[in-house]
Amino acid sequence: MAKNVKAAVQKPAPKNAKQVNQKVIGKNENEQKQNENTDNLNTGISASNSAGVAEALNQVLADEFVLYTKTLNFHWNIEGRDFHALHLFLDDQYHQLQIIIDSVAERIRKVGHFATGSMQEFLDAASLKEHAGNASVSEQMIAELASDHDAIIRNTRKLIDEFDEKYGDAGSSDFITGIMKEHEKMAWMLRASVPQAK
Numbered sequence: 194m195a196k197n198v199k200a201a202v203q204k205p206a207p208k209n210a211k212q213v214n215q216k217v218i219g220k221n222e223n224e225q226k227q228n229e230n231t232d233n234l235n236t237g238i239s240a241s242n243s244a245g246v247a248e249a250l251n252q253v254l255a256d257e258f259v260l261y262t263k264t265l266n267f268h269w270n271i272e273g274r275d276f277h278a279l280h281l282f283l284d285d286q287y288h289q290l291q292i293i294i295d296s297v298a299e300r301i302r303k304v305g306h307f308a309t310g311s312m313q314e315f316l317d318a319a320s321l322k323e324h325a326g327n328a329s330v331s332e333q334m335i336a337e338l339a340s341d342h343d344a345i346i347r348n349t350r351k352l353i354d355e356f357d358e359k360y361g362d363a364g365s366s367d368f369i370t371g372i373m374k375e376h377e378k379m380a381w382m383l384r385a386s387v388p389q390a391k
């Protein structure tokens with residue numbers, strides 16, 4: 194290679210080791226980034242307040258992902274006399290949860306933070322428990338899903354005031370109100386589908 198061509202394709206050497214380190218995004222740095230206001234927002238909410246909102250929303254996101262996976266599991270494995278109707282019903286429900294998950298993750302980005310996006314992080318952060326093992330009867334599955342929706346409703350209800358009063362973020366308060374209402378609707382439909390599961 195001619196000397197001048199070689200020089201053109203070679204990347205300039207970094208000025209010092211500190212610059213190199215800044216470009217390497219390790220696990221710790223990723224974790225740290227979750228707590229930083231990355232978009233330098235100037236929307237009237239302090240960096241620490243938006244960090245508090247993002248942390249709570251990432252916890253909601255983790256629970257939504259566990260419930261989404263559980264709803265899929267039951268959609269696949271449910272058995273019983275009402276199999277066909279419940280199979281289709283749970284198809285609707287997991288699609289609704291998919292939309293909720295996407296909107297929660299995008300809300301986290303809107304307040305200037307990164308959304309969790311790995312299964313391990315979801316499992317570490319979630320308060321809901323996964324359902325492992327074989328299928329069980331439909332009444333138990335529906336009751337378990339309704340109970341998980343109730344847990345998310347209780348948590349999001351608390352966040353409505355917390356986002357507004359503690360963090361001064363009326364937008365996130367309004368957003369989480371909408372999420373709570375979606376879960377109220379889904380929980381009602383679950384209970385109405387299998388009244389004996391109450």
Ligand SMILES: [Fe+2]
Nearest residue numbers: 268269280284
């Ligand atoms: Fe399916």
